[in-house]
Amino acid sequence: MHSEYIIVGSSHAALEAATAIRLVDADGTLTLLTRDAHLPYSPTILPYVVSGQSQPDNVVLRDHAYFRDNAIAFMPGTDVVAVDPAQSSLHLASGETWQYDRLLIATGAAPALPLLRGLADVPFHVLRSMDDAIDLRQAIGKAQSAIVLGAGLIGMHAAENMAKAKIAVTVVELQPHALSGYFEPTASAIIERTFLRNGIRMLMGQPLRSVERQGDGCLATLADGTTIAADLLLVCTGVRPNIGFLHGSGIEVDAGILVDDWMRTNLPSIWAAGDVAQARGFWGGNVVNGILPNAVEQGRIAGFGMADDAGVVPFPGAVPLNTYSFFGQQAISVGRGCTRGGFEIAESGVDADGVYRRIVLKDGRLVGIATINDFVDAGIMWQLILRRTDLSSVKAEFIANPQLTGRQLMSQKWR
Amino acid sequence: MGQCFNTLQFHANRCDGCGDCMTACAQAKANSDDQAYSRIRIFPKAAGDGVELALCRQCADPICVMNCPSGALSKNSDTGVIDWAESKCVNCLLCTAGCVYAGIVYEAAVGHVTKCDLCNGNPACVKACSREAIEYLTAARIFNAYADQEDMFCRGLAACHGCNSELLIRHTMRMVGPDAVVAAPPGCIPGMGTVGYNGQTGAKVPIFHSLLTNTATMLAGVKMQYNRVGRHVTAIALAGDGGTSDAGFQSVSGAAERNDPILFICVDNEGYMNTGMQSSGVTPYGSWTSTTPVGGQMQGKRTEAKNLPLIMTMHNCSYVATASTAFLEDYYAKLEKAIEVAKTGMAYLHVYAPCPTGWRFPSAMTTQVCRMQVRTNFIALWEYDPGNGLQFTHPIDRPEPVAEYLKLIGKYRHLSEEQVSHIQHTVDEKIAFLQQLTQIAAARRPAPFH
Numbered sequence: 001m002h003s004e005y006i007i008v009g010s011s012h013a014a015l016e017a018a019t020a021i022r023l024v025d026a027d028g029t030l031t032l033l034t035r036d037a038h039l040p041y042s043p044t045i046l047p048y049v050v051s052g053q054s055q056p057d058n059v060v061l062r063d064h065a066y067f068r069d070n071a072i073a074f075m076p077g078t079d080v081v082a083v084d085p086a087q088s089s090l091h092l093a094s095g096e097t098w099q100y101d102r103l104l105i106a107t108g109a110a111p112a113l114p115l116l117r118g119l120a121d122v123p124f125h126v127l128r129s130m131d132d133a134i135d136l137r138q139a140i141g142k143a144q145s146a147i148v149l150g151a152g153l154i155g156m157h158a159a160e161n162m163a164k165a166k167i168a169v170t171v172v173e174l175q176p177h178a179l180s181g182y183f184e185p186t187a188s189a190i191i192e193r194t195f196l197r198n199g200i201r202m203l204m205g206q207p208l209r210s211v212e213r214q215g216d217g218c219l220a221t222l223a224d225g226t227t228i229a230a231d232l233l234l235v236c237t238g239v240r241p242n243i244g245f246l247h248g249s250g251i252e253v254d255a256g257i258l259v260d261d262w263m264r265t266n267l268p269s270i271w272a273a274g275d276v277a278q279a280r281g282f283w284g285g286n287v288v289n290g291i292l293p294n295a296v297e298q299g300r301i302a303g304f305g306m307a308d309d310a311g312v313v314p315f316p317g318a319v320p321l322n323t324y325s326f327f328g329q330q331a332i333s334v335g336r337g338c339t340r341g342g343f344e345i346a347e348s349g350v351d352a353d354g355v356y357r358r359i360v361l362k363d364g365r366l367v368g369i370a371t372i373n374d375f376v377d378a379g380i381m382w383q384l385i386l387r388r389t390d391l392s393s394v395k396a397e398f399i400a401n402p403q404l405t406g407r408q409l410m411s412q413k414w415r
Numbered sequence: 416m417g418q419c420f421n422t423l424q425f426h427a428n429r430c431d432g433c434g435d436c437m438t439a440c441a442q443a444k445a446n447s448d449d450q451a452y453s454r455i456r457i458f459p460k461a462a463g464d465g466v467e468l469a470l471c472r473q474c475a476d477p478i479c480v481m482n483c484p485s486g487a488l489s490k491n492s493d494t495g496v497i498d499w500a501e502s503k504c505v506n507c508l509l510c511t512a513g514c515v516y517a518g519i520v521y522e523a524a525v526g527h528v529t530k531c532d533l534c535n536g537n538p539a540c541v542k543a544c545s546r547e548a549i550e551y552l553t554a555a556r557i558f559n560a561y562a563d564q565e566d567m568f569c570r571g572l573a574a575c576h577g578c579n580s581e582l583l584i585r586h587t588m589r590m591v592g593p594d595a596v597v598a599a600p601p602g603c604i605p606g607m608g609t610v611g612y613n614g615q616t617g618a619k620v621p622i623f624h625s626l627l628t629n630t631a632t633m634l635a636g637v638k639m640q641y642n643r644v645g646r647h648v649t650a651i652a653l654a655g656d657g658g659t660s661d662a663g664f665q666s667v668s669g670a671a672e673r674n675d676p677i678l679f680i681c682v683d684n685e686g687y688m689n690t691g692m693q694s695s696g697v698t699p700y701g702s703w704t705s706t707t708p709v710g711g712q713m714q715g716k717r718t719e720a721k722n723l724p725l726i727m728t729m730h731n732c733s734y735v736a737t738a739s740t741a742f743l744e745d746y747y748a749k750l751e752k753a754i755e756v757a758k759t760g761m762a763y764l765h766v767y768a769p770c771p772t773g774w775r776f777p778s779a780m781t782t783q784v785c786r787m788q789v790r791t792n793f794i795a796l797w798e799y800d801p802g803n804g805l806q807f808t809h810p811i812d813r814p815e816p817v818a819e820y821l822k823l824i825g826k827y828r829h830l831s832e833e834q835v836s837h838i839q840h841t842v843d844e845k846i847a848f849l850q851q852l853t854q855i856a857a858a859r860r861p862a863p864f865h
Binding site: 060404405 | 456458459460461467468469478481482484485486502503505506507508509511512513514515516517520521523526
C-alpha cells in the first residue's frame with residue numbers, strides 16, 4: 001500500500017495536520033492510520049464520558065462523511081509496529097506494509113505507570129482511551145469506593161466525576177498539593193478545599209508504599225502505614241509519549257520525538273507533532289508539552305510543512321497552558337503561573353468568594369498568569385507571552401484588570 | 416468557488432461608546448438589560464479617545480473550534496457562524512485559549528461560554544446602533560450567487576490600473592448572462608478591448624462599436640430585429656458620459672421618449688477620460704480637465720455639471736437609477752430591476768466611475784473615492800419609476816463634508832476655500848431638491864393598505 005501522506009494517530013495533532021494538508025494539496029493521497037478502533041475523539045473529553053455527561057458517539061471530532069468529502073483514508077484499528085525510514089515504509093501488526101512519501105507521527109501518549117509495589121497484581125484502571133473510559137464507566141456502576149492515584153488534571157477530573165456518581169473517592173498524590181504543574185499552593189488549596197467540601201478525601205504529599213488485591217478491589221498502604229481499601233483503583237500518574245515502536249528506526253528521541261521548529265524530526269520526510277513530540281520550550285530547552293492547544297498548533301505546522309506551504313510559520317515555543325473547571329468553578333493558568341523565585345509577582349490572594357489571581361512578570365513582560373473564578377482571556381494572555389509584549393507602561397492597570405488591559409493591548413496588536 | 420458569508424463590520428470612528436448595542440444584545444440573548452450578558456463588548460481604548468471591540472470574528476480558520484475536545488463548536492458551512500452546541504459543551508474553556516479577539520468568553524452569570532451568533536442573520540446590535548457604527552454586511556449573497564457565473568468578457572482587458580469600469584462591466588454582464596447584445600460607443604470600455612482588436616473580440620456576447628451619436632437608436636433597432644426573429648435578448652449599452660450626455664444625447668433622448676426596450680448604462684467618469692481628459696457636460700464645477708485648465712485665468716471648470724440622471728427621469732423611461740461600485744448590493748438590486756424592465760421599456764442606469772488616471776488619485780483608492788462620493792452626498796443613490804416616483808436607496812443621515820471627498824482627488828487640488836464652499840453649497844441644494852422630489856413622490860403614492 002502507498003499513500004503520499006501518512007499520518008499515524010487520529011487525535012488533535014493528526015486531525016489538524018490532515019486539515020492543513022488538504023488546504024494546500026486537495027489531491028495528494030492522505031491516509032490516517034490509528035491504533036484506536038473509534039472515530040477520532042479527544043483524550044480531554046474522557047472524564048466526561050466516564051461521568052456520562054458526554055456519550056461516546058457524541059464526542060466525535062470527525063465523522064466518516066468528513067473523511068469521504070476530503071478524500072482522506074481513515075484506517076482505525078491499524079497498529080503501526082515499526083518505521084523503516086530507509087525504505088520509507090511502515091510495518092503494521094497485521095503484517096501489512098505501507099509506503100509513505102511524507103510521514104507524520106502523532107501517536108500521542110500513554111499512561112505512565114508508577115513503580116509501585118504490588119501494582120502488577122492488582123486490577124486497576126487508567127484513562128487515556130475511549131475504551132478506558134467505557135471500562136471505567138462500567139466499573140463505577142458497580143463500585144462504592146475508589147482511589148485515584150495522582151492529582152493531575154485527568155485524576156482530578158475523574159475524581160470529581162466519580163464523586164458526582166456517589167462514589168467515596170480518595171485522591172492520593174505524591175506532590176504536596178494538587179495540580180502542581182499549573183498552580184502554586186494557595187491556588188491549589190482553593191481547589192482542594194472545594195474537593196473536600198464535596199466529600200472527596202484529599203491525601204496530598206503522601207507517597208504510596210504498596211497496593212495489594214483485596215477481593216475484587218484493592219488495599220493501598222501509604223508510607224506512614226495508613227491503609228485505604230477501595231473497590232476501584234484509577235492510576236493517573238502522568239503520561240509518556242508513544243515512541244516504543246520507533247526503536248531502531250534512527251528517529252531521534254529523548255522523552256518524546258525530538259523535532260525542530262517546523263516539527264521535522266532528524267530524518268527527512270518524517271514529522272512529529274502533539275503529545276508525542278518534544279519541541280522547543282518557549283523559555284528554552286526541549287519539552288513535551290502535552291496539552292490540547294499545543295497539539296493543534298504543532299499539527300497545523302507539521303501539516304502545512306508536509307504540503308510544502310510557503311507560509312508555514314515556525315513554532316514559537318511551548319508554553320504551558322490550562323483551563324480547568326471543577327464543581328462549577330474555573331481555574332485558568334497560562335505560562336509559568338506557579339513560578340517562584342526571580343520574578344515579579346503580583347498576587348491578590350483569595351477573597352471571600354474564592355477569587356484568586358496571580359500574575360508573574362519579568363523585565364516588564366508577562367511570564368504567567370493563574371486565576372480562579374476570575375475569567376481572563378487565555379488566548380490573549382498566551383499571545384502577550386508569545387509576543388513578549390512590553391507591559392511596563394500599563395503594568396499597574398494590567399495587574400488591576402488583566403482582562404480589560406489585555407483586550408486593549410491585543411486590539412492594537414492584531415491591526 | 417468558495418463560499419462567502421455575511422458579517423458584522425465595526426466602524427470605531429463612528430462609535431461614541433453609548434453601549435446601546437450591548438444592551439440590545441443582552442436583551443436579545445438573555446432577556447436582560449444587564450450589559451454583562453452582552454456578547455458584543457465595547458470598551459475604551461488604552462490611551463486617548465476612542466473605543467475597541469471584543470467580538471467573535473466567525474473566523475474562517477477558527478482555532479476555538481480546533482481546540483474544542485467535545486465537538487461543541489463548529490463552523491456552519493451555510494451561515495459561516497461558529498455554532499456552539501450547549502448539549503456537547505463540557506465547559507473546559509479551551510476554546511478561549513484559541514481566541515485573540517475575546518470573541519468567546521466564559522460568562523459566570525450563565526455558567527458557560529458565550530459568543531456572537533449573528534442573531535440568525537438579523538443582529539440586534541446593528542438595529543440598536545443610532546450611529547451606524549455596526550453594519551451587517553450582506554454582500555456575500557452576491558458573491559455566492561454570481562461568482563460561478565461565466566464572465567462575459569475575456570481576460571486581459573487593457574483598462575487602466577484601478578479602473579472600476581472594468582469591474583462594473585464584468586459584474587453587469589455576469590448577471591445579464593449570455594443572451595445579450597452589447598453596444599459600446601467610443602470611450603474607455605471599447606478602448607480597453609471589449610470590442611476587440613486584431614480581429615479578436617474581447618466579449619463572449621455579440622458586441623458592436625456604435626458611433627458616439629447613434630448608440631441608443633442603433634441598439635433599439637438591433638433589439639427590434641431580435642424581437643422580429645423571436646429571440647429574447649437583453650439589449651444593453653455600455654456608454655461613457657460623453658457618449659450619453661453630449662454627442663450621444665439626442666439618440667438617448669429619442670430612445671427614452673419612445674421608451675425603447677433597451678438597458679442603457681452610462682458609466683460616468685466625468686469627462687472624456689479615454690482621449691485625454693477633456694471636459695464633458697457632466698464634469699463637475701471646479702474640475703481640472705485638459706479643456707478646463709488651471710492657470711492665470713481659469714481655476715478648473717467654471718460651469719456646473721448637468722444632472723443627467725435627473726434629466727432622464729423627465730423622459731418616458733420605465734426605470735432610472737443611479738449607482739456606485741462601492742455599493743454593489745444596491746447596484747445589483749437596481750440592475751436586476753433594469754434587466755426586467757428592459758424587456759418592454761427603457762431602463763437607464765447612471766453609474767459613477769471615478770477615474771484614477773484622469774482624476775489623479777492612487778489606483779488603490781478607487782473604491783474609497785466611490786464610497787466618499789456617496790458618504791458626502793456628492794452623488795446620491797436613488798431610483799425612479801413613473802409609478803413610485805423618486806426614492807433614495809441609500810440615504811445618508813450624517814453626510815461628511817464634501818471637502819473630505821475633494822481632497823482625495825488630484826483634479827480638485829487647486830480649489831480655493833471659496834470654490835470648496837461653493838461645491839458644498841451646490842451639493843446641499845442638489846440633495847434638498849432630490850428630497851423635495853422624494854416627498855412629492857411619497858405624497859402621490861397611495862397609502863399602504865391597513
